[in-house]
Amino acid sequence: MRYVVMEVLGFGRQLEPETLTAMAEGSEGHRRFQGELAEAALLVTAEAPLKAGEGAVRGRVDAVIHWRGDPTAVEFKTMHDAAFDTVLDRGPRYRHVAQLATYLEFGAYGRGVLVVEGRPSRRRVGFCLARDEAMGRWLRARVEEGLRWAEARRLPPREVSRYCLECDRWRRCFRDEGEREAAVSAHPLWEPEPPLPAIWVRRLSCGAAGPGIDQEWLSEEEGGGEAGAGRSRVLGTDGV
Numbered sequence: 297m298r299y300v301v302m303e304v305l306g307f308g309r310q311l312e313p314e315t316l317t318a319m320a321e322g323s324e325g326h327r328r329f330q331g332e333l334a335e336a337a338l339l340v341t342a343e344a345p346l347k348a349g350e351g352a353v354r355g356r357v358d359a360v361i362h363w364r365g366d367p368t369a370v371e372f373k374t375m376h377d378a379a380f381d382t383v384l385d386r387g388p389r390y391r392h393v394a395q396l397a398t399y400l401e402f403g404a405y406g407r408g409v410l411v412v413e414g415r416p417s418r419r420r421v422g423f424c425l426a427r428d429e430a431m432g433r434w435l436r437a438r439v440e441e442g443l444r445w446a447e448a449r450r451l452p453p454r455e456v457s458r459y460c461l462e463c464d465r466w467r468r469c470f471r472d473e474g475e476r477e478a479a480v481s482a483h484p485l486w487e488p489e490p491p492l493p494a495i496w497v498r499r500l501s502c503g504a505a506g507p508g509i510d511q512e513w514l515s516e517e518e519g520g521g522e523a524g525a526g527r528s529r530v531l532g533t534d535g536v
């Protein structure tokens with residue numbers, strides 16, 4: 297919440313060289329991925345703009361594709377292979393799925409696909425997410441609260457979690473790295489208010505297959521899942 301209010305109020309970010317390198321690699325990967333979708337005749341729009349919630353929600357959907365007759369939002373993420381293996385083993389990162397859920401809620405897409413690619417192996421795995429009422433309510437409550445803080449031109453209290461260790465605005469929240477580390481050690485889990493709703497995804501049948509995307513790659517995996525309906529709850533490979 298604090299990070300988002302800083303964004304709305306125009307606070308700067310402190311981007312480290314390794315972050316800039318990862319962003320450049322990610323941009324190259326996005327262009328390659330969007331090109332593949334176009335080649336497979338799946339792509340409707342690349343970088344579809346999204347703006348809602350009086351400007352509090354804004355961004356670009358990596359791709360919109362035609363999938364089973366409906367426009368579907370696609371979010372593409374790249375990560376180092378070690379992190380990718382964790383996603384394969386335990387599921388996607390909550391924050392990546394939550395980002396896609398935001399597109400579904402505010403962009404009015406019924407369904408979305410998260411594609412995660414490992415670097416440098418270029419292995420991929422995909423997850424399908426449907427629009428969900430509980431998640432939608434949570435997102436709208438957070439946006440409304442963020443707007444209240446922004447209108448008052450005040451920053452909300454910190455929500456300390458291990459995300460603070462990767463945050464490019466952390467210097468607005470802690471005096472120094474020591475203070476940040478101590479705070480995160482004392483409270484590593486992100487526990488926002490209202491509490492996070494569960495998110496349910498289906499893993500796509502592509503498994504960890506290599507590059508190359510088409511309708512078959514986008515098939516849904518059969519069976520399994522905690523909900524007994526082929527879905528799996530995102531329990532968080534990132535501490536949520």
Ligand code: SF4
Pocket residue numbers: 297298299453454455456457459460463464465466467468469
């Ligand atoms: S350092 Fe932590 S509390 Fe501060 S904006 Fe970043 S994630 Fe939020």
